[in-house]
Amino acid sequence: MSWTVVYDALAATYDAGTAGTWQANRHVAEVLRPQALRPARVLDLGAGTGQTAAMLRALYPDAALTLVDPSAAMLALAPEKVPGARTFVADAESFLRDTDGSWDLVAAVGFLELVPDLDRVLGLAAARVAPGGHLVVSHEPLLDDGSVQSRPVSVVGGAQHVHRRPRTHVEDVARSCGLLRTASLEAPAFVRSGEGEGDAVYEYVLWHRPAAPAP
Numbered sequence: 637m638s639w640t641v642v643y644d645a646l647a648a649t650y651d652a653g654t655a656g657t658w659q660a661n662r663h664v665a666e667v668l669r670p671q672a673l674r675p676a677r678v679l680d681l682g683a684g685t686g687q688t689a690a691m692l693r694a695l696y697p698d699a700a701l702t703l704v705d706p707s708a709a710m711l712a713l714a715p716e717k718v719p720g721a722r723t724f725v726a727d728a729e730s731f732l733r734d735t736d737g738s739w740d741l742v743a744a745v746g747f748l749e750l751v752p753d754l755d756r757v758l759g760l761a762a763a764r765v766a767p768g769g770h771l772v773v774s775h776e777p778l779l780d781d782g783s784v785q786s787r788p789v790s791v792v793g794g795a796q797h798v799h800r801r802p803r804t805h806v807e808d809v810a811r812s813c814g815l816l817r818t819a820s821l822e823a824p825a826f827v828r829s830g831e832g833e834g835d836a837v838y839e840y841v842l843w844h845r846p847a848a849p850a851p
């Protein structure tokens with residue numbers, strides 16, 4: 637079963653089920669807020685039911701929002717949170733391959749651990765960041781603490797895979813795409829449901845693409 641099937645099934649209860657427990661967007665806001673960015677165009681990949689987009693709209697009320705998610709059922713719940721946003725039912729990789737758009741802020745929150753090839757998705761996302769723009773992500777870093785998070789891959793709920801990469805690897809990928817780290821934070825995103833499995837600790841990172849030099 638793919639993650640899309642899982643999220644299609646979860647959609648109806650997702651917002652109630654994550655209320656007060658899914659902390660990723662709060663932490664992404666903590667990273668973004670002090671930067672006082674003023675993006676005109678914001679792309680939200682893995683938008684789900686619009687929780688990330690609602691946070692982004694609160695920070696950037698004048699920005700045009702584009703939301704992308706492969707789960708039609710999740711994405712159908714987003715427009716009521718962010719009226720006027722454009723929505724696309726697609727996985728991040730397909731959308732990014734097909735678009736020739738660029739954005740002042742690209743967000744990828746809560747799904748990079750679900751994709752088998754983070755390098756490819758991160759590279760494609762970085763390529764759509766306009767000069768002077770930013771990319772903000774969450775990812776589940778590989779830890780060295782003997783916890784569940786010390787495994788590069790976990791199989792959950794049957795056949796779904798969660799992938800973890802070293803922080804240094806993610807940074808190297810971003811840097812190789814011409815992005816420079818602006819700010820970051822590490823904090824729990826949620827408490828895992830398995831007994832004794834503890835917090836899922838995410839890294840939240842904001843990078844920027846330097847503005848093009850004046851001709």
Ligand SMILES: C[S@@+](CC[C@H](N)C(=O)[O-])C[C@H]1O[C@@H](n2cnc3c(N)ncnc32)[C@H](O)[C@@H]1O
Pocket residue numbers: 639640643660661681682683684685686687688704705706707710726727728729745746747750751
């Ligand atoms: C944990 S939810 C996060 C949703 C939202 N960003 C939030 O914070 O509430 C993960 C979302 O990632 C989506 N997703 C799964 N695989 C994806 C992919 N390859 N590309 C883009 N989104 C994906 C799922 O459909 C789901 O809506």
